[in-house]
Amino acid sequence: MVDSAAATTVRARLAAKARANPSVALGGVCLLLVLVTGFIEPEYLSLNGARSSLLQAAPLGILAGAQTILMLTGGIDLSVTMIATGSAYVAASQSSHGAAVAILMGVAVGLVVGAANGIGVAVFRVNPLIMTLAMSGIMLGTFTAWTQTILRGSTQVAPFIKELAAGSFLGNRLPYSVVLWAVISLILIWLLRRTGWGRLLYAVGDNETAVRLAGVRTWQVRIAAYIAAGILGSIAGILLAGRTGAVDLQLANAFLLPSVAAAVIGGTSIFGGVGGYTGTILGALILSVLTSMLTFLNVGQDIQQLVYGTIVLALAWGYAGLANRE
């Protein structure tokens, strides 16, 4: 009797702590997963293991950043992986003009497609799911046609991009792409916490009418959000292309659901107004550690998928439970 009462209070106290500091709770989950993975494959608990997990997590974290920004406004971008693929394609085909041009052209894809998504959602009031899903289809069709025509030629990426995506500082210890992710993370966190635009993202997601009546042109906020998401998609795509060395139309496909899952696990609500990028970073790390763990487990693809799905569900549910009990 006494024991169970004590157990309940301990649990209640833990739950209260977790509520007050969701990042700490997520960090704990991440650490636990790392240890479990290390238990399965002792090699993993080394600099190399950490390095490979971070390398995995960088493009995912950047794509999840795009989802975080949009989910805060109550939107979502199902075309973000197609934007990544398209940007990678364009960057590869422009490789002959040098890395700078290639990267700029690649990022331009994200900018244009993001703006189109934003105009559709904010001005023409198309549902974001439908708008971005349609955009993804349109892009796939367009790029399939273009690979036969104007984009024919090189699918190899420029050496600089390869170096950026796969190379490292300090004798192969600190990958450039992880540093790039860190810089992007700092910018995103600054934008969300310390700028007027960041404030408005939360506010628009929470109650658009209140923001409109405050005198804000909310469509501007939304379009800017979709453009930012597009640019982040491009950057992630270029990194992915650099890592594989060559591009194809399936390049970033597998990242779509994880990019949403990372944001959800990190505590960003798909209904808008609640969340942040710190959580998303941890979400991306958790997912990539989980992927490593499943690879080491040496089980079939089907079991891997099953375990992956279950853990993602449990984490999202646990988070929702925490958030609702206040």
Next chain:
Amino acid sequence: MNRPSPLLTISGVAKAYGSVVALAAVDMTVRRHEIHALLGANGAGKSTLVRILAGVHPADRGTLEVEGKTANFRTPVEAMRGGMATVFQDPALIRDLTIAQNLRLSRTDPATFEQWLEEFDLGSLDRDRMVRDLPLDILRLVDLARALALNPKILLLDEITAALTADQAEKLFELLDRLKTEGCSVVLITHRLAEVMRICDTATILRDGCNVAELEVGGITQQELVHAMLGSPVDLAPDTQAGTTAPTTAGAETVFAVEELASGEAVRQVSFAVRRGEVLGLVALEGQGQERVFDILCGERRPSAGRILVDGSPCRFLSPADAVRQGVVLIPGDRLQALLPSLPVYQNLVVTLITRIRQWLGLPADERARAANAIDSLSIDTRAAARVRRLSGGNQQKVAIGRWLVSGFRTLLCFDPTRGIDIQTKGEIYALLRKLAADGAAVLLYTSELAEIPLVCDRVLVMHNGLIVDEQAAAQATEASLLTAAHGLV
């Protein structure tokens, strides 16, 4: 002294939300055949008690008894079975569904519901309208009809009159009187003491989560009621009177004017001008086009004819942003339209400071100071400030007002700004409106509480059937003279 037997007995009920103690210990008895007022300042715990009675939240301690039997409701369904029906402070309908869908969801008996709607002359209301497209007063009456359709023993009404016009409230009171004789008791929460004097039999007063008095309304004056509520024998009159010593604004320049405004059937022809330093009142019965006028003035809707003039030059407002840039700002009648419910009080207040793209990459340096000022001058209770959703209704209303104090404005459009605000703070808000005017603003004040007019306004317009039918000097306006005009009898 032969009082009817108790129907509902509440003893020692306590409730805390985290570290915020909403109810410390409440005892209250509701008898048969009685309309029982539950009074208290904003944040006193009235809505919390209602939520406990309705089975939404469990009490931390204490017991409820209905007809002598213990009834600690754990779910809303249990409470309904126990004979409770509730109209909550905020509309409890799902905004993205139609009325018919909402009724089906809550398993409301359609026939009885219809009957009650008829009582409020809403028989013609289209059941397939989306809830989000309906005005607040209609939603309140739909909530009420839904509660009545449960055929309750006890009806809990949390500030239902706040969003009703004078004629709707009068109809409600007649209905409550009838229910009372038929054996249903009513718990009525309101900040309008005249209503308490008009229909209530008993009043329980809450202060800081405790019941401090129970009064027989029949034997006391409104003044005594106020004293019991505020604890100390404060006289509210000087406070509110402060407003009436208005400087004469006759010579001041016109800041905001409309000429021959029209919009469909609702607004046929409206012209008026508000001068610098003036508070212009607007009075109307339910549905005379006042909502539409405010929608047009704040840029939410375009007029079909007529002009809006700011400082004498015509302006076209294509969106609220255009109006705000001209210094024309709105405190909407439905405070949910001005709140960011999951964000802190502070961010709600300063959102008006970042309306332009060039403000996107920074934050105003003095925003903290400005927000603190607004919190101060409206005495917002910030015990639950981390999310505006958790504030008491009155404090939410103050946030809806406060966000414009933070940014400043030249013309303030207020649609019933004191909805849900307690009597003491009301006095402070009247004084604040006068001060804003004295500092050079022009204020247009629509109010459903006619007693406010002489306290705050300089002039008052009366609207009827889409037309301005009368203008009176506010100091001479009485409830009777205003109502006569509002019925179109001038």
